[in-house]
Structures are given as structure tokens and as C-alpha cells.
Amino acid sequence: MLDRALTFKLYPNAREVERLTDWIRLHCELYNAALEERIDAYRKHGKSISYYDQQNVLPEIKAARHEFVELGSHALQQTLRKLDLSFQAFFRRVKAGQTLGFPRFKASKRFSGFCYPDPAGWKLMQHGGRGATLRVGSGKDAMSIRARGQHRFGDGAKPNDLTITRRNGEWFASVTLRVPEDACPRARTGAAYRGVDFGLNNWAMFDDGEAIANPRFMRNEMSRIADLQRQQARKKRGSIRYRRLGARVAKVHERIGNLRREFLHKETTRMVKACAVLATEELRIQNMSRSAKGTQQKPGRLVKQKAGLNREILSAGSSMAHNMLAYKAVEAGTRLHVANTRQLKPSQRYAACWEIVPKTLAQRTHVCAHAGTQRTATRTQRRSC
Incomplete structure (x- = not known):
């Protein structure tokens, strides 16, 4: 399975919307109460409360607050488990020396659901x-x-x-x-062996030179988003007009996400249907889109330019495309090979002779003297091989 x-x-109709909203409010109340209990127990007594300690109190809560009964025991347990997962992630970041991010109280309007x-x-x-x-x-x-x-x-x-x-x-x-x-199987119509490189100028470049243009959904809507945000900045914070403009900005971002998801589904499906073997390289999007602002002691350089590059990297959705290819390839019977980028060094290696020549980002071509001949390959072709 x-x-x-x-x-x-x-x-939902109006009555159902009201009930669903009340249920979210109750789940949010339970989440915040459980978080407050954990904080108070540690501050006052130095004691850590586990998920099971809080789960065992649910029957008493439902006996005292009858409105929690209709939510269901398993749904209430899942809300407590959600808080417990937040604490587990917090302690994991503490041990790793990363940015901590202690679990926070949530407003019912921002509580996503149950x-x-x-x-x-x-x-x-x-x-x-x-x-x-x-x-x-x-x-x-x-x-x-x-x-x-x-x-x-x-x-x-x-x-x-x-x-x-x-x-x-x-x-x-x-x-x-x-x-x-x-x-689950998908019908595969081709048996090609292809390599593909995901980028920004072209969303995807294949080893035979075929390219898929980057639709740049985010860039196309930037002017509209900026205009709405300027209008919102002129309104009183918390007013009705301020909230309406915020909702319009959120709608634009939702539309961008839907367009991106549809594009990725169509293109990844086409890839796995046409290929028996599909090769690409591993991408660490989190590292590639890291901020360049640095620290107060060591401030970064070209911070705004890097922020724009990060926006384009995230807008391309390469990480989501890799995840889609992973399960669609299994369904279509396509072999997906993801090369280890750090070990293979595709930006420094020429596929014809396997020679590694260190280069800067400004160097877009590789000239290889092999067996008495000169061979030139673009950076994109090198990364695709």
C-alpha cells in the first residue's frame, strides 16, 4: 500500500462555516492552554510535561467543557501531538546550534486548522x-x-x-x-534516456539541447503585489481596508502557488512518461537560497541582489519538482538517477573527458584540450551531462 x-x-454554508470556525477556535484554545501548562510547569517547578501527560487529562477537560466533546478524542489528541512536535523540533535545533524558534501562542484567526x-x-x-x-x-x-x-x-x-x-x-x-x-501505475509512452538540469534562465535544460522556458510566475505579478502593498501601507493598521488589501495580496500569492503547482505537475508528468531513465543532479535549495546579510560583526555584500536571486530560485520550484519526479517515476516505471552534486562537481567537470577545471561563476564556457582537439561546452550543457 x-x-x-x-x-x-x-x-460550507453559513451555518457550517460558523461551526467550523468555532471548532478551530476550540482547537486553538487547547493548543495555547497546553503550551501555557508546559511553560508554567518548567518555570515554577523545573518539570517537563510530555504529550502523554496532557493526553491523559483530555477526559477531564471534556467533562468540564462539553463543547469539546463533539470535536472527537482523536482530533484533540492530534492537536496536542502537533504541539509536542513543535517542542521536539525546538530541542533538535537547540542541540544543533541553529536558530531556536520557541513554540509560540497562536491567535484563532491564524490557527490553520485541525x-x-x-x-x-x-x-x-x-x-x-x-x-x-x-x-x-x-x-x-x-x-x-x-x-x-x-x-x-x-x-x-x-x-x-x-x-x-x-x-x-x-x-x-x-x-x-x-x-x-x-x-498507482502511470502509462509510459517513451523509452528515452535523458539528462535534465534545472535552472533559472531556463526552467529545465535537457542534454540534447531542448529547453523548457521558466514561466516566472512570481516576477510577472511583482508589480501588482507591490502596488497592493503600497496601498496597504497607507491604511491604518488593523482597519477594515487594511485587512481587505492584505486579503487581496494573499489571493495573488495563492494564485501564483496554484499556477506554479499546475506547471510542475504537467512538466514532471511529461518527463516520466517519455523517459525510461531520467538523470538529474541533487539540489540543496535551502543552501542555495540562504540570505547574504551576514551578521552585525561581518555584514554581507550585495544583499539586495542576493535576495532577488533567492526569490527567483524559490519561485522556480525545483525542490517541489524533484519531489514530484521521485514518486511519479516509481509509478511510471522510470528509473530516476539523482547525482551527488558535491561529489560529481558538474559545474567544474566536462562530460567528454571527465576533466575537472575550477571556474568562477563568470566563466560560462569550458575549453577542453583532449586528444589534440579543442572542445567547448556551455555551463548549462556541462551541468546537464
């Missing part, structure tokens, strides 16, 4: 096509919310967990499906 994620858009970690307490029913109904809760108080979405895995796919989120005033349900392996 394989795990596959699917997102449905929800269309999760059912197993099939209990909800049910997803598809009606053919893209129509669906999500039933949440139990008994006569259960809600049946209209949804839109579809998956390609047939009746053998079994829902495993559900996450309900609220983004920009809209509601979404992310469902993880447990899918049989025989329901």
Missing part, C-alpha cells in the same frame, strides 16, 4: 465526477459539507487521515489515501 495525498475544496489522524469521526463520499460530500462529526450533529475534487485510484483507495484547513476565507480538506500498488 502507498500513501497519496488529495485536496478537496469545501463549500486534523483527524485516522478514519474515525469523518467520512468522504464521492458522487461520480468531481462532486463529493465530506461528513464530519457523529450522530445527529454531524455536518455534511459539499466538496469538489477527484482522484484516479478507484474504489480500492482507503482514506487514512483528514486535515481541514482555512486559507484566505476558503476551506479545504486534505485527505491521505492508502492506495494499492497496482492502482
